[in-house]
Amino acid sequence: MAVNFWYIVMIAVLVWYSTITIYVAIRGSYDVKHMLANLKKDHADEGLPPTPGK
Amino acid sequence: MMHLSWSILALTHFSWPVDGTIIGIYLLATMVAGIMVRKYVGGVDDFLVAGREMNVYLGIASLAATEFGIVTAMYTAQNSYDKGFSGASVGICTAIGMFVVGYTGFCIKPLRDAGVITIPELFRKRFGNGVQWLAGVVIVLGGLLNMGVFLRVGGEFLAVVCGFNLNKIEMVMTGLLVGVAVYTILGGMLSVLITDFMQFVIMSAGLLVITLLILHDVGWNKMVETVHAHYGAGGFNPFIAVGMGLPYLLINLIQNTAAALTWQTQIARVLAAKDSATGRKVYTRTSFFFVCRFMIPGLWGVAALAVLKPEAFNVLPAHGMMAENSLYAMPIYLSHIVPVGLMGLLIAAMLAADMSTDSSYMLAWGSVIYNDILAPFRKTPWSEKKGLLWNRFIVAIIGVFLLIWGLWYKLEGNLWDYLQLTGIIYLASMSTLLIAACYWKRANNWGAYSAIIVGAVVPMIFLFLEKTWRVPVVDPITQVQKIVAGKPETIDYLRSRIGPTASHWTGLTTFALCWVTMIVGSLLKPGAGETETMAQATKGAI
Numbered sequence: 159m160a161v162n163f164w165y166i167v168m169i170a171v172l173v174w175y176s177t178i179t180i181y182v183a184i185r186g187s188y189d190v191k192h193m194l195a196n197l198k199k200d201h202a203d204e205g206l207p208p209t210p211g212k
Numbered sequence: 213m214m215h216l217s218w219s220i221l222a223l224t225h226f227s228w229p230v231d232g233t234i235i236g237i238y239l240l241a242t243m244v245a246g247i248m249v250r251k252y253v254g255g256v257d258d259f260l261v262a263g264r265e266m267n268v269y270l271g272i273a274s275l276a277a278t279e280f281g282i283v284t285a286m287y288t289a290q291n292s293y294d295k296g297f298s299g300a301s302v303g304i305c306t307a308i309g310m311f312v313v314g315y316t317g318f319c320i321k322p323l324r325d326a327g328v329i330t331i332p333e334l335f336r337k338r339f340g341n342g343v344q345w346l347a348g349v350v351i352v353l354g355g356l357l358n359m360g361v362f363l364r365v366g367g368e369f370l371a372v373v374c375g376f377n378l379n380k381i382e383m384v385m386t387g388l389l390v391g392v393a394v395y396t397i398l399g400g401m402l403s404v405l406i407t408d409f410m411q412f413v414i415m416s417a418g419l420l421v422i423t424l425l426i427l428h429d430v431g432w433n434k435m436v437e438t439v440h441a442h443y444g445a446g447g448f449n450p451f452i453a454v455g456m457g458l459p460y461l462l463i464n465l466i467q468n469t470a471a472a473l474t475w476q477t478q479i480a481r482v483l484a485a486k487d488s489a490t491g492r493k494v495y496t497r498t499s500f501f502f503v504c505r506f507m508i509p510g511l512w513g514v515a516a517l518a519v520l521k522p523e524a525f526n527v528l529p530a531h532g533m534m535a536e537n538s539l540y541a542m543p544i545y546l547s548h549i550v551p552v553g554l555m556g557l558l559i560a561a562m563l564a565a566d567m568s569t570d571s572s573y574m575l576a577w578g579s580v581i582y583n584d585i586l587a588p589f590r591k592t593p594w595s596e597k598k599g600l601l602w603n604r605f606i607v608a609i610i611g612v613f614l615l616i617w618g619l620w621y622k623l624e625g626n627l628w629d630y631l632q633l634t635g636i637i638y639l640a641s642m643s644t645l646l647i648a649a650c651y652w653k654r655a656n657n658w659g660a661y662s663a664i665i666v667g668a669v670v671p672m673i674f675l676f677l678e679k680t681w682r683v684p685v686v687d688p689i690t691q692v693q694k695i696v697a698g699k700p701e702t703i704d705y706l707r708s709r710i711g712p713t714a715s716h717w718t719g720l721t722t723f724a725l726c727w728v729t730m731i732v733g734s735l736l737k738p739g740a741g742e743t744e745t746m747a748q749a750t751k752g753a754i
Contacts, residue, residue, distance in 0.1 A: 160449050197265055198252065
């Protein structure tokens, strides 16, 4: 019984983690793109220098 | 500086031309990405909470990468090596706590809606400046003590897996920390998020590939047989396992729920989210990762138990390592089985895990020092430029502290127990304060002060006694003190009296005392009536 429980947990972990890694890799890259675009826009609206690090 | 010879050197499959190139490419890509986004940092809000522009999937990647470091892989593998599959039950406790907090929005909704940068800033709104400052001190103290062992454990993992000398690995880890510090100092939370995202992908790929390799190498049936032979039914059922049982599960459930509520590196993802709904989604959708976080290295630990013979530990030097040999079972096993090429992926994955953790932790504790410890002393607000400069300076100082503490502190007992205990220094009191601030009208600064002091003092007394009050370990048959590596073996007094659950009972006692002192202290304050809770104050906030 307990062995079966851990076997199911292991399978669930491998399936879920593989899936989420691919999904997050794709969707996360869009989030990065939008975050940087929004920050650039916010700085432009506030009149802040867009590239203070340069 | 120690000069230790490692007989494991001849056994490891690490190859500089192949694996070194993979690692070099990964490090270069991370550094470039981390440094490039510095140009988007316009002010303190961008530096500390990424301008609150983080969305769900970036949040999931960042939270998962931050909460998995080499130290995590080491203690979770050790837990399963020492306890069998029951050791992975901690991950289930953590996932439950995080899911419930994310699903209900308990505390994290009013916290995000309040628009604060740190938790002590919320306490200032409810309990005043003094509580903010003291909470900041306790958070930094607990957080830095906790993080202090990361560098050393990470270095020892690499030393065992790659077969480097310990003195060389100190230089490697110093170089790695300097690299992480550079992009964190320049880009703050923005660099942390971008590099976390890359590190999540590399780390996850490495963890999954190595796990499949191990399952192919050892096989599930052999793992089950091994755990059964070593630990019996207790290896599968944490309720009946030696040194675990209800106190162990209870403290893990309570403490990890408290961490989901108040651990600055976790809550920073809620505070950096676009809104509280996004923060809650990040929590619910990342919660199952915490099962993976314990199960995957746990499988590595069980595989090490199945394969390694006692003489495998002879490769370890007698001095200069952490207290318990079982901590090194997993890296010794990996050094044997991971082939050239995959070794590069493994090391890159583990470096990714470690770098994302280090950068987030440096920034998290730095934000508390800036916002809650130094802020009360400022007569006039700093300009954005000066604020940024201070934040960068603080992150650099934390890096220096990590180097010194990491090389100096020698761990006693189980690594996970140490991390739990140093975490409790602030988790017990801060979770009590946060819940009271959000939902209890009668809570006030008397109760808050009492809970903070008790929450810090009890675990620190335990840590102090652990180092200073030691008694001989006596052989039960001969009644003569045991000798290990030519030295008389000793154990701290509390563990000798209570057993291996001593630290779990200390943790449970600390949580209980925090609540008692919060309630009693608040009720004892003369003339204190009911005040608006943070949940009421932020109701309807965007």
